[in-house]
Amino acid sequence: MQPGRLTRSSSRTRQNTVTSLAPVIPTSRRSLVGTSGVRRRTGIAYLFLAPFLALFTIFVVTPAIFGLWISVTDWSPYKDEQNFVGLKNYIDLVTPGSITFSDFWQSMGATGIFTVLSVPCLLIIPMLTAILLNNNIRGGSAFRAIFFAPYVLGVAVIGVIWKYLLDTQSGMLNHILGLIGLPDNIPWTVDVPWAWVSLVLVTVWWTLGFNAVILLAGLKSINPDLYEAASLDGAGVFRKFWSVTLPGLRPVMLFVSTTTILASANMFGQSYLLTKGGPANATRTAIMYISDQGLSQDNMAPAAAMSYILFAILAIISVINFRVQREKSG
Amino acid sequence: MNKGIARRAIAATLALGVGIVLAGCAGSAGGSGSGAVPGEDYAGPKVSITFWNGWTGGAAPVLVPKLIEKFNSEHDNIEVKNVPQEWGDIAKKMPLAVKAGKGPDVAVGHGDDIATYAAQGLLLGADDIVDALGYSADDFPEGLMEAGAYQGDQYGIPWSVTPLGLYVNNDVLRSAGIDPAVVPTDKESYMAALETLKGAGIAGEWVDGYVFTGTFEFQSLVWQFGGDLYNDDVTKSTFNSDAGVQALTHMTDLIDQGYSPPNVAQDGNIKGLLSSETAYNWNGVWQTTNESFNQIDWTVAPVPQIGTEKAVWSSSTHWMFLNNKGQNQDKTAAAATFVKWMNENSAGWAETGELPAANDVRNDPALIETYPNLKPFLDSLPYAHYETSAPGITAANALITTALNEALTGKKSPQAALDDAARQADAILEQNAAKYGD
Numbered sequence: 124m125q126p127g128r129l130t131r132s133s134s135r136t137r138q139n140t141v142t143s144l145a146p147v148i149p150t151s152r153r154s155l156v157g158t159s160g161v162r163r164r165t166g167i168a169y170l171f172l173a174p175f176l177a178l179f180t181i182f183v184v185t186p187a188i189f190g191l192w193i194s195v196t197d198w199s200p201y202k203d204e205q206n207f208v209g210l211k212n213y214i215d216l217v218t219p220g221s222i223t224f225s226d227f228w229q230s231m232g233a234t235g236i237f238t239v240l241s242v243p244c245l246l247i248i249p250m251l252t253a254i255l256l257n258n259n260i261r262g263g264s265a266f267r268a269i270f271f272a273p274y275v276l277g278v279a280v281i282g283v284i285w286k287y288l289l290d291t292q293s294g295m296l297n298h299i300l301g302l303i304g305l306p307d308n309i310p311w312t313v314d315v316p317w318a319w320v321s322l323v324l325v326t327v328w329w330t331l332g333f334n335a336v337i338l339l340a341g342l343k344s345i346n347p348d349l350y351e352a353a354s355l356d357g358a359g360v361f362r363k364f365w366s367v368t369l370p371g372l373r374p375v376m377l378f379v380s381t382t383t384i385l386a387s388a389n390m391f392g393q394s395y396l397l398t399k400g401g402p403a404n405a406t407r408t409a410i411m412y413i414s415d416q417g418l419s420q421d422n423m424a425p426a427a428a429m430s431y432i433l434f435a436i437l438a439i440i441s442v443i444n445f446r447v448q449r450e451k452s453g
Numbered sequence: 454m455n456k457g458i459a460r461r462a463i464a465a466t467l468a469l470g471v472g473i474v475l476a477g478c479a480g481s482a483g484g485s486g487s488g489a490v491p492g493e494d495y496a497g498p499k500v501s502i503t504f505w506n507g508w509t510g511g512a513a514p515v516l517v518p519k520l521i522e523k524f525n526s527e528h529d530n531i532e533v534k535n536v537p538q539e540w541g542d543i544a545k546k547m548p549l550a551v552k553a554g555k556g557p558d559v560a561v562g563h564g565d566d567i568a569t570y571a572a573q574g575l576l577l578g579a580d581d582i583v584d585a586l587g588y589s590a591d592d593f594p595e596g597l598m599e600a601g602a603y604q605g606d607q608y609g610i611p612w613s614v615t616p617l618g619l620y621v622n623n624d625v626l627r628s629a630g631i632d633p634a635v636v637p638t639d640k641e642s643y644m645a646a647l648e649t650l651k652g653a654g655i656a657g658e659w660v661d662g663y664v665f666t667g668t669f670e671f672q673s674l675v676w677q678f679g680g681d682l683y684n685d686d687v688t689k690s691t692f693n694s695d696a697g698v699q700a701l702t703h704m705t706d707l708i709d710q711g712y713s714p715p716n717v718a719q720d721g722n723i724k725g726l727l728s729s730e731t732a733y734n735w736n737g738v739w740q741t742t743n744e745s746f747n748q749i750d751w752t753v754a755p756v757p758q759i760g761t762e763k764a765v766w767s768s769s770t771h772w773m774f775l776n777n778k779g780q781n782q783d784k785t786a787a788a789a790t791f792v793k794w795m796n797e798n799s800a801g802w803a804e805t806g807e808l809p810a811a812n813d814v815r816n817d818p819a820l821i822e823t824y825p826n827l828k829p830f831l832d833s834l835p836y837a838h839y840e841t842s843a844p845g846i847t848a849a850n851a852l853i854t855t856a857l858n859e860a861l862t863g864k865k866s867p868q869a870a871l872d873d874a875a876r877q878a879d880a881i882l883e884q885n886a887a888k889y890g891d
Binding site: 199286289311313314 | 545548549572573574659662663714715716717718719720721724725728730845847848855858859862864877880881884888889
């Protein structure tokens with residue numbers, strides 16, 4: 124892969140994201156000049172947006188609204204008519220003892236545990252990786268490609284690879300641990316807490332390259348003069364990191380942390396393939412449970428209600444994340 | 454990214470929903486009412502029929518097109534179109550497709566799915582077809598026709614069975630000083646062999662807490678101890694009976710007494726057998742086609758009788774005739790002809806690691822001559838138990854695996870794990886009764 128191209132496209136991602144995440148404020152002075160010009164330009168913009176908007180409406184907005192409708196009915200694919208049941212599906216989900224209550228909240232808890240464990244790793248490790256790669260070291264682009272490589276693999280592939288590596292009895296990891304005198308019977312995919320360690324480890328290995336590349340682009344966009352000025356003021360390595368690097372990365376960090384939290388909260392494949400949600404249902408995530416209820420067991424109405432609860436919680440977390448990071452920068 | 458998967462899953466759910474509502478507006482035929490199927494081959498005008506199956510792996514993708522080509526060449530007025538796809542995709546697409554009149558004319562389904570499809574009104578009752586083709590329960594292993602029935606009506610015609618067996622690594626046995634020619638058949642001889650292996654530092658059977666194959670072993674043991682998974686009308690789970698507890702305790706004992714290591718991952722045991730780390734593995738007949746076995750000296754035997762009677766788990770697949778909106782009776786008749794021909798020509802099906810269901814084919818001595826490894830499986834069919842036939846049963850079955858997993862990882866005692874699972878399974882059975890309009 125061409126490193127130059129990669130960097131460019133990454134920084135473009137960053138810029139786009141910053142515009143789309145931040146409130147839209149007309150920053151260009153020229154846009155305030157002539158209204159007719161604005162209108163024409165807006166018209167062209169809409170024209171270019173139209174194809175995506177059409178797909179977005181058909182495949183995201185419409186199903187989302189339809190899902191909201193399903194969640195307030197007793198919707199079943201086997202009946203010809205569906206009855207409005209109000210908030211029953213939602214009330215069932217918060218009523219202890221209902222058929223879905225304990226399983227749903229257990230799965231939400233599993234999602235929470237995974238998010239809390241994985242997000243710090245997925246921010247700190249890629250950050251350190253990016254800082255290392257940002258030094259003009261020999262073969263830097265090769266390393267960048269190596270770190271990014273796992274990300275191009277599908278979850279099915281990494282699932283199969285790690286299932287072999289993490290097998291309790293015949294896995295390579297336990298074998299190596301045994302060779303250096305450590306316990307060689309760690310149940311990496313079979314029992315908690317090890318299953319969580321494995322899931323986080325695999326996820327970090329798999330996706331750290333993506334965050335690292337975006338953070339690297341952020342690092343490259345920090346004006347070198349600032350570092351020079353800081354050096355002149357007598358700042359050491361850590362002071363420079365704290366006072367120049369971190370503030371400079373803030374807009375990128377907002378994007379990376381938001382997408383990472385959402386991705387972790389929607390984890391599905393790793394648990395599904397590596398631990399089968401086990402032991403018992405300890406690592407069954409919310410998405411796993413929702414898809415099982417909705418797609419495998421055809422309980423689409425409760426599943427739709429669960430999706431909306433998950434959506435609401437993620438929306439709240441995202442808003443808090445935005446607020447916190449914006450206050451810091453302000 | 455993962456977010457994409459979630460969004461796609463939800464979008465797919467919803468998109469599917471829209472389609473079904475539209476199909477629902479058009480009004481579904483529902484119920485069962487099969488066309489008259491002549492006993493002899495379909496003789497009407499030329500029709501083209503669609504055949505859905507989940508045979509996407511192993512020997513099937515080569516074998517099935519060959520069979521269909523042969524059938525098509527022998528039948529001028531029938532053209533069968535083979536549509537292989539993932540089993541999971543079939544289950545998701547079937548309701549929508551059939552209600553829109555775009556489903557297949559004939560399909561193959563697993564025993565535990567037949568009732569679910571039937572309850573949805575997706576299947577034609579096959580009683581008339583069975584009569585017309587001249588089939589009776591005696592043409593198949595005992596209990597197999599019943600495994601394709603729901604509420605007293607026949608919906609599935611048997612195609613294949615896949616029982617569990619005991620796979621043995623002979624080299625490992627020899628290294629522990631056991632003569633591989635002596636195969637354990639009961640609890641006493643099995644435990645004695647495990648004890649000898651343990652003395653040689655080998656955990657003889659690695660027990661896992663996953664569907665493949667711990668759940669199959671557990672279910673076999675429940676039946677061996679005289680129990681059953683559910684009551685007769687499948688309204689209550691009974692896998693937490695004494696028999697169930699004995700079965701699960703046997704499995705946890707294997708771990709506690711050092712005959713099995715703890716924390717075996719899914720497929721960890723078959724990997725252990727293949728790498729000569731363990732001696733015995735309870736696994737399905739499908740493993741006879743696993744080429745990795747070529748690297749070890751192995752045999753396969755019927756599973757030993759641990760409980761009070763002989764029993765072994767088996768899954769099954771069945772032919773289903775679809776109740777498409779406006780289903781053409783000629784096509785169903787042609788499909789029946791196809792089914793009968795396939796069953797008559799199913800000897801080669803053993804190539805895929807499944808046993809042909811038709812007794813005539815299976816009992817032909819030529820079958821064992823070609824596939825000697827199938828003999829122990831054929832021998833165990835008389836006492837095989839098939840999957841419970843009830844709509845939505847897979848959701849309740851999933852809880853059996855949860856209980857197994859909890860007990861084997863030491864989270865709960867066998868009794869507590871099974872009781873908890875049974876309580877939840879009962880709630881699901883109740884929900885199913887309401888959902889599928891019993």
